[in-house]
Amino acid sequence: MTQHSSTTEQRPYHHGDLHSAIVGAALAVLSESQNTEFSLRELARRAGVSHNAPYKHFADKRELLAAVSAVGFELLAKQMTDATKDLDSPHERLAAIARAYVCGGVNNPALYRLMFGGYLTGQDDGRPPIERTAAEDMKALLVEAISNGALGRPIPNTTENTREIDGAILTFWSQMHGLTLLLVDRLVGPSEKMAELTESLLQGMLDGLANCIPAIPAGVWVGPPLAK
Amino acid sequence: MTQHSSTTEQRPYHHGDLHSAIVGAALAVLSESQNTEFSLRELARRAGVSHNAPYKHFADKRELLAAVSAVGFELLAKQMTDATKDLDSPHERLAAIARAYVCGGVNNPALYRLMFGGYLTGQDDGRPPIERTAAEDMKALLVEAISNGALGRPIPNTTENTREIDGAILTFWSQMHGLTLLLVDRLVGPSEKMAELTESLLQGMLDGLANCIPAIPAGVWVGPPLAK
DNA sequence: AAAAAATGTTGACATGCGCAACATGAGAAT
DNA sequence: ATTCTCATGTTGCGCATGTCAACATTTTTT
Numbered sequence: 243m244t245q246h247s248s249t250t251e252q253r254p255y256h257h258g259d260l261h262s263a264i265v266g267a268a269l270a271v272l273s274e275s276q277n278t279e280f281s282l283r284e285l286a287r288r289a290g291v292s293h294n295a296p297y298k299h300f301a302d303k304r305e306l307l308a309a310v311s312a313v314g315f316e317l318l319a320k321q322m323t324d325a326t327k328d329l330d331s332p333h334e335r336l337a338a339i340a341r342a343y344v345c346g347g348v349n350n351p352a353l354y355r356l357m358f359g360g361y362l363t364g365q366d367d368g369r370p371p372i373e374r375t376a377a378e379d380m381k382a383l384l385v386e387a388i389s390n391g392a393l394g395r396p397i398p399n400t401t402e403n404t405r406e407i408d409g410a411i412l413t414f415w416s417q418m419h420g421l422t423l424l425l426v427d428r429l430v431g432p433s434e435k436m437a438e439l440t441e442s443l444l445q446g447m448l449d450g451l452a453n454c455i456p457a458i459p460a461g462v463w464v465g466p467p468l469a470k
Numbered sequence: 471m472t473q474h475s476s477t478t479e480q481r482p483y484h485h486g487d488l489h490s491a492i493v494g495a496a497l498a499v500l501s502e503s504q505n506t507e508f509s510l511r512e513l514a515r516r517a518g519v520s521h522n523a524p525y526k527h528f529a530d531k532r533e534l535l536a537a538v539s540a541v542g543f544e545l546l547a548k549q550m551t552d553a554t555k556d557l558d559s560p561h562e563r564l565a566a567i568a569r570a571y572v573c574g575g576v577n578n579p580a581l582y583r584l585m586f587g588g589y590l591t592g593q594d595d596g597r598p599p600i601e602r603t604a605a606e607d608m609k610a611l612l613v614e615a616i617s618n619g620a621l622g623r624p625i626p627n628t629t630e631n632t633r634e635i636d637g638a639i640l641t642f643w644s645q646m647h648g649l650t651l652l653l654v655d656r657l658v659g660p661s662e663k664m665a666e667l668t669e670s671l672l673q674g675m676l677d678g679l680a681n682c683i684p685a686i687p688a689g690v691w692v693g694p695p696l697a698k
Numbered sequence: 699a700a701a702a703a704a705t706g707t708t709g710a711c712a713t714g715c716g717c718a719a720c721a722t723g724a725g726a727a728t
Numbered sequence: 729a730t731t732c733t734c735a736t737g738t739t740g741c742g743c744a745t746g747t748c749a750a751c752a753t754t755t756t757t758t
Contacts, residue, residue, distance in 0.1 A: 256723065256736060281714055292738045297716070299736090351588065359587055360579065363655050377657065412658060412667070413645070413674055420648025421640075427591050429605070430640060430692045439640070442684035446641055450678015456670035464658045484705060484754060509745055520707045522747080527705090531746070 261299045263289040268310045276352040307361055314357045315376030318346045322383055332392035337444055339383055340418055344440045347422035348433045354426060374466040381465050384411050394452040408464045409456040417447055489527045491517040496538045504580040535589055542585040543604030546574045550611055560620035565672055567611055568646055572668045575650035576661050582654060602694040609693050612639050622680040636692045637684040645675055
């Protein structure tokens with residue numbers, strides 16, 4: 243007779259949606275502790291299940307972290323689309339994307355690091371497909387803003403422009419990615435100035451790109467690795 | 471009488487320089503496995519000492535990793551100074567710095583991630599002082615190249631130029647940092663094209679900076695956090 | 699030479715990962 | 729409806745790790 247609470251309330255043997263519960267707990271712990279080194283057992287405890295229940299949903303810790311990372315990508319993609327929702331000017335849209343991107347990272351460093359920190363990259367195969375999707379959504383947003391004239395002039399999204407567009411995206415992305423991580427690692431700061439910094443760098447970048455968009459060398463991809 | 475080998479050879483009770491041996495082993499394991507999740511015990515095994523010997527040199531795993539990271543910063547700084555050794559033109563010097571930086575990261579992703587991945591950032595205090603030093607060496611290199619005219623015109627390293635110079639450095643650093651990590655995470659690639667990509671981005675960046683250097687907002691630092 | 703400090707070793711404990719065997723309950727097959 | 733089956737949850741285990749405490753061996757100081 244396992245009766246924990248004083249009331250007659252009794253948790254059913256089956257949780258109902260343990261998968262989400264575990265991922266949710268992981269997100270919570272991650273954002274509290276800002277540390278990837280929590281234990282699966284801790285998550286199980288939080289979800290109120292036994293220490294091994296999670297293994298019915300995730301082969302191992304790595305797989306759980308991959309799921310968490312995927313949610314992170316979804317969140318980030320959503321923040322970016324939300325931020326552009328009410329904007330028309332391509333320039334404004336691009337700026338909003340930049341802000342949302344950096345902001346997303348700075349507001350939850352541990353999650354951002356999990357997403358981009360190569361907990362997954364290191365080993366064998368590739369990243370979970372959901373990450374590809376989010377990355378592609380994000381890329382689509384950028385392509386749209388750029389081809390609509392965010393760099394001062396429209397650049398139609400045609401084949402002969404791909405290398406130019408990819409060059410612009412790479413410039414943008416690596417600049418924002420770098421800024422985010424430097425902020426997160428407190429190698430520049432303070433991060434309260436995030437918005438201003440983003441603005442400055444973005445502005446400088448746009449001025450630069452307006453004059454000269456670096457063309458991507460042949461054979462280079464921008465975005466998640468091509469499916470084989 | 472603990473005699474392990476068949477010969478009369480006997481390792482002395484004291485290792486001699488276990489500190490370096492452990493750090494060395496860590497660097498080796500790190501670059502083999504590309505994974506920060508090796509165990510202290512494994513390092514001890516490699517160094518041929520008992521599983522607890524490392525604790526006489528490092529308070530805990532974190533401290534060991536900090537030491538490894540510090541070596542990483544020294545290596546990177548050295549690669550950059552070496553790369554500029556025989557160059558005079560400020561522009562060439564800057565390009566060489568960029569190549570060396572990205573190359574250093576791509577050639578040992580796990581080390582680079584350890585250095586910048588905030589294994590240290592997360593917790594309480596700051597990073598070990600040696601990292602500050604290396605970061606400042608690197609910054610000095612950049613300041614020198616920039617003030618000598620890497621952006622097309624000399625910008626004397628005076629107080630009224632600090633915000634401009636810091637702006638340029640932030641642009642440069644975050645761009646290279648971002649590119650490095652995107653390459654490392656295989657979100658752009660392939661990394662064999664590293665050199666060309668670096669060149670393209672750098673060129674675009676320089677053109678941009680030549681026209682308009684983003685000024686750093688007041689109250690922002692670039693480089694490791696100011697000592698309190 | 700004796701005392702103190704540094705460095706290595708052994709053993710122990712708590713915690714975590716992940717396996718295997720078992721328990722429980724929900725839905726399919728009859 | 730009853731039974732079978734399978735997904736899901738539980739308990740208990742083996743093994744590895746981080747780290748502490750107690751002890752051993754050198755080296756350094758005094």
